[in-house]
Amino acid sequence: MTDDVVLRAEHISVTYEGERPTHAVRDVGFELRRGELLGIAGESGCGKSTLAYAVARMLGPPARLIGGRVLYRDRTGAETDLLALEGDALRAFRWSRLSVVFQSAMNALNPVTTVGRQFDDIFRAHRPRMRRPERYERARALLDMVGIDPARVRAYPHELSGGMRQRVVIAMALALEPEIVIMDEPTTALDVVVQREILDEVQRLRDDLGFSVVFITHDLSLLLEISDRLAVMYAGSIVEYGPAERIAADPAHPYTQGLLRSFPDLAGERRALRGIPGSPPDLRDALPGCPFAARCDHAFEPCGTETPTLVPLAPGLAPGTSAACHLHAVAGLLPEGRQP
């Protein structure tokens, strides 16, 4: 584990139990570097949220973590195995080292108490030595930090607009200055303009405070713009992983190419637009071969039988990028439509 890595997940597998178990996450690993914004992109049901919750140890039945390891490395270099944490140690770790921002702010806020009291609860639980005036001042400072009038500490959640609530939730997630913040579609429920304001805010805070972000969304075009590195998930696996700039310019996996094509560019030339035909496979079935093969324009002989693994691409071709695609395993066999 190199020095700048703060979180490292290895071989994570999660299954939703039921009559026919759903293998939602299949042997996935990633690294989060200090201060980095790692994007996880994918469509509904690809396992991106499940993966994040597994890392944050927030899975509940019927979801079950069936394998893997998550290592956290603090500033001194000491490593902790998150999956071994239990009880108080786990609770202390969550929120003060790692916090989560959910999609629906209304569900994350308690509707019957004021915003200020909810900050108070966090401090009382995690910083028992803090005095009352101190807690109050800190809550006001946090609200101010996310662009909300500090006087709003006395407001109830329903008195705030959707965008302001999401800001409050972000402020709460940052209350204990965590090193890692996981954001699960934090702006999906919001309008474009408000979404943009919040994204700007998140990036500014990240620049100021230096925490790392795992940002999960289905909106690949958004991630290409805001994230440093990017993991594209499909059918429970990461199919492409690398610097966002690199992926934006030259996506290696046919699925990433298809997803990119699916976002018409606002100012781009008008052209015939097409998405990706077909739909994702049923994750309850065994998937022989590449899960994307059925929808892939470039599928060839091994795709139906052998599951491709995530391997680094030739350095000259795409430095730092990995892809799980047979096209790249066979030298010289690159899809023609590489340049979007």
Added chain:
Amino acid sequence: MTAPTVPTTPRATGRGWLRPALRSRRFAAGLALLAVFVLTAALGPWLVGDPNAFTTDLGQAPSGAHWLGTTQTGQDVLAQLVVSARGTLLIGAASALIATVVSVVVGIGGGFLGGLADEALSLISNVFLVIPGLPLVIVVSAYVKGGGAWSTILVIALTSWAASARVLRAQTLSLRSRDYVLAARVYGEKRWRIVLVEILPNELAIIVSQFIFAVIFAILTQAGLAFLGLADPSHLTWGTMLYFAQNAEALTSGAWWWFIPPGLCIAALGTALSLISFGLDEVLDPRLRVRKVSA
């Protein structure tokens, strides 16, 4: 493969619901128990003797001649129990059926029509809801006493439909604004068809479960009424059996064979119906199944 047809009868759950239902142990157990009672009620009266025939064996404990003993006046308890099954089930099913029909009409009708009709129907159901049930039943049955089983059925039905009507109204209000109902309005579907074909099938699960609980309620209420002497005593039910047993001081004299069997039967029938209802919930709501597997 046959060509698509217009479903004229509502099918909420499709054809294949019974088989998974039977896999639910609760449902299967409840259904088996209910089948025993229904068969007894249907065929039993021909297999046992006249329940009202007096013999010379007065107040005897169970024996080879009288499997469940005799009453103080020498009637065979088993014969009474079997014949009572028919009366009890009849009253339970009939009152539940009437109550369910009324609640469906009032609840779904009000919920769908909205406006004044809804206000009026809601008012009526609220009035019936706040009237304390048992005293009303007692008063009404005291008035109509002598009408036989039907008066009991009507009294029970009258006092038990309101709560279901409210639930159905709320559900209809929610279904009424679903996009698929709006879509039917956009293409100009007639209102009665929207209610019967687009809305009603989606409430079938609730209606069935309410019907089952209405049967349980009716059986218990009837037993209570009969026990208090407010039902027609010539119509044999488990309730009237308990009434006669109580009058003959069977409890104090230790004639357990007289009051325990009807009491047990009421409890067992209630259990059977509850099991069926819980089992159906499991089948119709897949989330309950998932929880069961992971637990």
Added chain:
Amino acid sequence: MTALDVQDLTVDFAQRGRVPFRAVDRVSFSLHAGRTLALVGESGSGKSTVVRALSRLVAPTAGEVRLGGARRTRGKEYRRAVQMVFQDPFASLNPAHTVGHHLIRPLLVGGRARRGADAEEKARELLRSVNLTPADDMAHKRPHELSGGQRQRVAIARALAPGPEVLLADEPVSMLDVSIRLEILGLLDRLKDERGLALLYVTHDLATARHFASEVMVMYRGEIVERGPSDEVILAPRHPYTQTLAAAAPSSAAGRERARAARAERLAARAGRDAERREAVVGDGCRFRPRCPYAMDVCTRRPPETEVGPGHRSLCWLRTDTNDSVVGFSA
């Protein structure tokens, strides 16, 4: 050919004990056969209410909605001619019925088919026209057996069943997965061409609006604030609100450095204003005034709709006076 003409459409919603809430305020436009008009706005802008008023699910308070030509606008004829596709494909199909039922009922109600084999064959034709094949299998499936994209195709087929001339699509792809969206929009586009439909595409997504519509209207709090040819409105927006919307849309082609610069600009522009004001409610005058970077005194009065280019109009005080070149609008 004008398929639907909307004049001064106004919809008020009654509020208990308060003045009615005006969701749609004097909106006028027409839909033309074989053309797509996009109605763009954020949630709460009133764009869905426009669709609901046009599909007769809510009654307009004022204004006129007329079918093209001299035809009757009441009752059955209107129902047949104007159909809609709903936003949520998981809510718009009845879980109790088969796909076939969803198509056969509108066919029969609209008098497009005779009961029995004829209706069944026409239902299969509809399924084929939205690429749901094999049509026989599909007709027997129930909604829960279908994916989101397949459901939306069924919903589109249902809307086509009465043989409409106008199709209202209320955010038809916003609930679908990204990779499926373009397929569905492409399908709508193809059907529009094949059947000469007048399509109203309601969306919050400027990019697809530009690509799929020839004209765009931007709605803000019940009013159309800008309208015109789609490239004009989206690439060279004149109304400050449209400018804000266009600036907020992610643009992967712009490059990260430009995105970063744009972000710094936005943050700087916002720093001066306080967060509260942006959420405030307005009475008379321009409704965008509290959020507008160019707000002036005159904005307390209702702005006029001004021609800012060929067929391009904006509801704003800026540039109403030729001398008033306060702001450079070059996009």
